[in-house]
Amino acid sequence: MLIKPRLEDHKIVGFYLGTVLVGLGAAMGIPLLTAxxxxxxxxxxxxxxxxxxxxxxxxxLRLSCFTKKEIGWLHGLTVAALSWLVAALMAALPLYFSGGFGSYLDALFEAMNALATAGFSLVRDLDHLAVAHNMWRHLLMLLGGQGIVVIALSMLVRAGAGGFKLYAGEGRDERILPNILHTARFICLISSLFLVLGTAVLALILWSEGLPPVKALLHGLWLFMAGFHTGGFTPQTQSIxxxxxxxxxxALLGLIILGIFNFHLHYAVLSGDKKELRRNIELNIFFLSVLLGAxxxxxxxxxxxxxPGLLAMFRKGSFLLISAHTSTGYTTLYPAQLFREWGQLALLALMTAMSLGGSVCSTAGGIKILRLGLIGKALRQDVQRLLLPDNAVLAEKYHHIKDAFLNDKIVRGAALITLLYLAVFLLGAVAGVCYGYPFFAALFESISATSNTGLSCGIINPALPAGLKIIYLLQIWAGRLEFIAIFGLLAYGWSCWRGK
Amino acid sequence: MRYLSVLFFLLGALAAAEPIGSAELIVQAAKYDGRRVVYQGEVIGDILPRGDKVWLNVHDGQNALGIFTTRSAAAQSKTAGSYRQRGDIVRVSGVLHRACAAHGGDLDIHAEKIELIAAGFPLARPAAKWKIVLALLFAALTFSLGRLNSRLK
Structure with a gap:
């Protein structure tokens, strides 16, 4: 029997949602100071x-929903899914008030793209946007890349067993340290370390390339926030x-590759376990996949x-491929050039790279290469099983931070998420075709949106029909949360309606 | 017949001087590759020096294109567009490269001549009064709710 959530359950959701909004409201202090x-x-x-x-x-929300009841799995998933929607709705307010967007929907689209580190932009005149608004757009990428719930966890919420349920709701399911609060803080610490170093390097390069010192520092900071968190926003219309x-x-290539590494891997390497770099299944598949794509x-x-030459081809090709594979979306080409000049084979390679994305428990989007590795190993195991006697026992191992045995539950989980991604890629493409766009271009845009990449073939622009903007917005939201939290939210809504 | 030839020549010269939009230059880059083009738009962002040359980025309302030129040619432009100001409107005459061999395959224009069409000017951005009133009202509400919230145990 489906149990209808009680008032206390709604209060848990409301209280944590309120906490995330307090965190977001406090974060608006940074662009305010910038202004x-x-x-x-x-x-x-x-x-x-x-x-x-x-x-x-x-x-x-915190006052009206105050509760000391421990959060459950369904609450955690509901809070995560709702937090991202409500946070985007509120984060869009200053962008809308700026007058730089055609409608509130456009500002919401921008805010969701920033939070989900997708990188499509609908701003009308980016080159004349205020410094404070650029600070907010890029800061949202940092907050979204880190996970807004993770940040709220580490700053505002008491340590508790329920924390993991919120953390997992954001599409992360690994404990780097035994305590989830310490894990959240460790992720923030690693990112802060890279923030200082990355910004310094980028600012120095930009200064040497002719930007005035203050502007070099600002652009360095923004490019770091969007690059390391695989977001892809830039302060100018021409991207990179x-x-x-x-x-x-x-420098950006190095930064975005660092950004797609699992935070667990960062922890292992920083703890002195250099062998992990060689043995990790995600890294091995990532480099293999990049080589094949290249x-x-x-x-x-x-x-x-x-x-005209190998050097130019290598520079353009490798930058865009890695930008796509890491789901960053930085580009050094115009969308029309990409579609008219590169041809379908190169675009197919880019679409595959965008679909795969980066590591789990990183800032990257996409299906994630670990899932591809697990499905590949399961396939190999099944083929081996066919070649061996019926009573033979087969055990397939994989190395991801530690050695683990492959089992049906792990493979089923990986296959389910992969199937969901593929289904959404296709549904988004069909929606694009229904709006009159060619299938190949619609598929490219759909994959780019769902994998939170942000590379565009030109479909997504301020003149896009509102219906299609909403579809892409939902794809970006669902892709960022890896669908599970969305199902949690739907289950919560369903049990409110049909439960007893 | 002679008058007709002169007329065609003049029309041709006029057509050649007519700026081409960035969308056309990007979409038809192969057609314009290596050809002399005229492009017009607002100088945005920064002027980036490279030895005795500079990069300008010029936006025509649809896209911004990179313009590589000499310092003396770029000196025509004094104001680049930003939040505070509209940049100079310039007319650029130069050679379009679909994939420039000298600049890592970028689509750019190597400009020979830059003319100032209209000087940039400061943009007035008056503060909206309704925002001030609403911000004060909500700040008072936030302060009150925040005080109550701090008592939560």
């Missing part, structure tokens, strides 16, 4: 007003092409004679 420093008075008001609205709502710098492209992309570019 103050740069004497941008209108943005200052945008963030004062939006911050006050978000904090009021958060405090009101704006800077005309191979040094910057090289072969296909270079083959296609050579065949079509797209670039």
């Amino acid at each position: 103050l420093c740069f004497r941008e008075w209108n943005p200052l008001l945008d963030y004062s007003l939006s911050g006050a609205i978000t904090l009021s709502l958060g405090f009101a 092409l704006y800077y005309h710098s191979w040094r910057l492209e090289l 072969f296909l992309v270079f083959w296609a570019l050579i065949q079509r004679q797209v670039y």
